[in-house]
Amino acid sequence: MSLFVYQNHIDLHALSAFEALSQYLGAKKCIRLKRYKGWDIRALTELSDQEFIDHVTASSYYLLNPNKESSKRCLPVIQKEEYIAVYVSVVSSLLSKRHPLIDRLNQRCGVQIENLKETVVWECHVQAVSYQEAADYVEKSILSVNGKKGFLYNALFETFQISASVGES
Amino acid sequence: MTDCAVIQFPGSNCEYETLRALQDVGLEVDLVPWNTTIDSLGHHKSYVLPGGFSFQDRVRAGVVASVLPIMELIAHEASSGKPVLGICNGCQMLAEMGLVFEGDDNDMAMAPNMKGEYLHGFVCDWVYVRIENPASSLFTSCFSPDDVIPIPINHGEGKFVFHNHERMQTYSGMTIKYCNEQGDLLSDYPVNPNGSALNIAGIANEKGNVLAMMPHPERAVLDSQVPVSLHHEDARKRRQGCLTQGPWKPFFKSLAEHLNV
Numbered sequence: 001m002s003l004f005v006y007q008n009h010i011d012l013h014a015l016s017a018f019e020a021l022s023q024y025l026g027a028k029k030c031i032r033l034k035r036y037k038g039w040d041i042r043a044l045t046e047l048s049d050q051e052f053i054d055h056v057t058a059s060s061y062y063l064l065n066p067n068k069e070s071s072k073r074c075l076p077v078i079q080k081e082e083y084i085a086v087y088v089s090v091v092s093s094l095l096s097k098r099h100p101l102i103d104r105l106n107q108r109c110g111v112q113i114e115n116l117k118e119t120v121v122w123e124c125h126v127q128a129v130s131y132q133e134a135a136d137y138v139e140k141s142i143l144s145v146n147g148k149k150g151f152l153y154n155a156l157f158e159t160f161q162i163s164a165s166v167g168e169s
Numbered sequence: 170m171t172d173c174a175v176i177q178f179p180g181s182n183c184e185y186e187t188l189r190a191l192q193d194v195g196l197e198v199d200l201v202p203w204n205t206t207i208d209s210l211g212h213h214k215s216y217v218l219p220g221g222f223s224f225q226d227r228v229r230a231g232v233v234a235s236v237l238p239i240m241e242l243i244a245h246e247a248s249s250g251k252p253v254l255g256i257c258n259g260c261q262m263l264a265e266m267g268l269v270f271e272g273d274d275n276d277m278a279m280a281p282n283m284k285g286e287y288l289h290g291f292v293c294d295w296v297y298v299r300i301e302n303p304a305s306s307l308f309t310s311c312f313s314p315d316d317v318i319p320i321p322i323n324h325g326e327g328k329f330v331f332h333n334h335e336r337m338q339t340y341s342g343m344t345i346k347y348c349n350e351q352g353d354l355l356s357d358y359p360v361n362p363n364g365s366a367l368n369i370a371g372i373a374n375e376k377g378n379v380l381a382m383m384p385h386p387e388r389a390v391l392d393s394q395v396p397v398s399l400h401h402e403d404a405r406k407r408r409q410g411c412l413t414q415g416p417w418k419p420f421f422k423s424l425a426e427h428l429n430v
Contacts, residue, residue, distance in 0.1 A: 012225060012227055013227040013228055015227075016224050016225075016227040016228065016233050017227065017228045017233070020228075020232075020233045020236050024236045024237060094280055094281065094283060094288075095288065096286070100287055151228070151232065151236070152228065154229060154232075154278045154280075155278075156276065156277070156278035156280070156330045156331075156332055157278055
């Protein structure tokens with residue numbers, strides 16, 4: 001099951017990333033940028049996915065702090081006349097082992113999480129006529145700086161995946 | 170021409186002590202804001218990118234600052250041979266700019282601190298370092314490879330990662346490496362406090378004029394900055410009241426000598 005957590009108020013990470021891309025890196029076709037913290041959870045449970053997530057997020061603030069954050073279960077396809085959404089999921093390649101939050105969540109919430117994967121998902125709204133054009137633009141103009149180094153990800157210790165939607169719809 | 174420009178970014182917090190450390194060795198220093206006009210730079214003999222949390226470390230530490238227009242000028246000045254020093258957050262900026270290995274087949278990045286296979290979070294402590302090939306950089310020509318030097322660290326993303334790890338093992342440029350009190354390069358925590366590749370705490374380019382380092386030399390220039398609790402000769406001298414300067418004052422003196430001050 002997936003969970004995508006976002007800030008209720010202004011996300012300064014996304015704001016600075018957008019300003020840097022549009023003002024300094026010339027990515028003018030990217031008209032909006034949103035950021036989510038993504039959790040991919042595999043657990044032994046008899047609860048439904050929604051019931052399980054409700055239980056875990058109500059019992060702890062590890063995955064979601066309801067005082068300042070909200071969540072979605074999936075990030076759907078968005079294709080509008082003005083823009084097309086491209087999702088970039090960034091994963092750290094340093095964290096190959098068991099996530100340290102698994103034991104804390106299992107202990108505090110009384111659940112049996114077997115695997116937990118953390119990602120940062122960027123939702124890029126790009127002015128384009130097709131998803132493919134938007135995805136190409138993101139890969140060429142947003143993920144790389146001067147064609148060699150990554151801006152939204154660092155190739156030396158992170159990997160990325162581009163998609164039209166993320167999570168179970 | 171002014172000796173040095175310390176660039177002040179939104180979120181810098183070490184610019185004033187860096188300025189003071191440079192002034193204490195006789196350098197004339199300007200504090201230059203990040204959004205200054207390019208015309209007001211370029212008449213400096215050297216540049217320092219200080220520590221702090223530029224742009225609150227948003228996206229990744231140093232990455233937003235690394236794409237600012239002022240950095241194009243810094244890169245140009247570095248390629249012309251002028252000294253450029255990045256300390257802590259400045260080191261992260263230089264890594265994001267690719268300035269240390271510019272034109273090389275290698276690249277480096279500053280990853281989040283790791284302890285073994287787990288994230289370790291922010292570290293704030295005094296550590297020991299040794300300097301390899303000190304004569305190959307203008308900043309460290311005053312040190313000997315046998316010196317074991319105490320220095321403070323204060324960062325959350327300080328793990329050096331290299332694209333070409335094998336090549337780094339025979340790198341001929343200057344490197345600063347974490348070691349224990351005896352000078353042994355032990356790769357485990359706490360000697361290597363962030364899991365850096367090859368224990369690297371700082372690295373200069375082959376020409377020796379660009380230095381990216383995570384520890385804070387500007388916080389170790391005065392005798393009063395050396396903790397008396399350290400197991401080091403400087404701490405013993407300070408306990409006895411006969412330490413006259415911090416261990417990293419010669420570092421800034423080297424820059425002053427290079428600039429003929």
